[in-house]
Amino acid sequence: MRIAKARLLTNFFNETLDFYQTKLGFTIKNQTATTFEVEIGKDLIEFAESHLEEAPFYHFAFDIPAGSFEEAKQWLQRKVDLSTEGGNDQITFDILDSSSVYFEDSSGNIVEFIERRKTNPKSDVEFSAKSIQGISEMSFIVDEKLEVANEVLNYDIKGMFNSEVKIDGLSFMTDQENKVFILLVNTGRKWLFSEKKSKIFEQEIILDSGLILKIDSENNVILKNNL
Secondary structure, eight states: OOEEEEEEEESOHHHHHHIIIIISOOOEESOOSSEEEEEETTEEEEEEEOOOSSOOOOEEEEEEOBTOHHHHHHHHHTTSOOOOBTTBSOEEEGGGTEEEEEEEOTTOOEEEEEEETTTSOBOOSOOSGGGOOEEEEEEEEESOHHHHHHHHHTTTOEEGGGOOOOSSSEEEEEOSSSSOEEEEEETTOBOTTSSOBOOOOOEEEEETTSEEEEEOTTOOEEEEEOO
């Protein structure tokens, strides 16, 4: 499973474009007056301009090469303020043999760089935005978590390690083949390295299989397969 493209909203269109293009040095593609795409390794995130009363925000993670964590962290520290949790500016996840660092972009999105030491390819090239390998996680906030989990089961997307999806907490949904996850969670959960709590905003996740997971402007969850 690969998150080939994610479509997200932003109330801070120009600021977010400048953040990814100028501050971090990502490649921008297919820019229009109201949308632009950020090249995340082999994947894309499209930001569309919005003017909502509450500014949309999401959580997503980018894979970085195995062995590059300290270099990537230092690279980020020269460009952004790192987020902290309990006085720490990084975290290790033993279950995935990974380390992560977090920051917010100009839209208020909670962005994570994650080094998965056993699965992410290594790189000998000096770290830059071009070192990012792809989207590894994308939040998907819903009101009826178990109902949505049962729907995606029809597409062989299950809890990590085939674990049971429970109504509370965060569920890492995947096809088990790759360490790429849709983060399925109810509203009101506090995000790590942030004081923000999960909220529903319009978005679309397009998997390489052709499956599209969409939340529309009325907070309806829509699943469809384009293949």
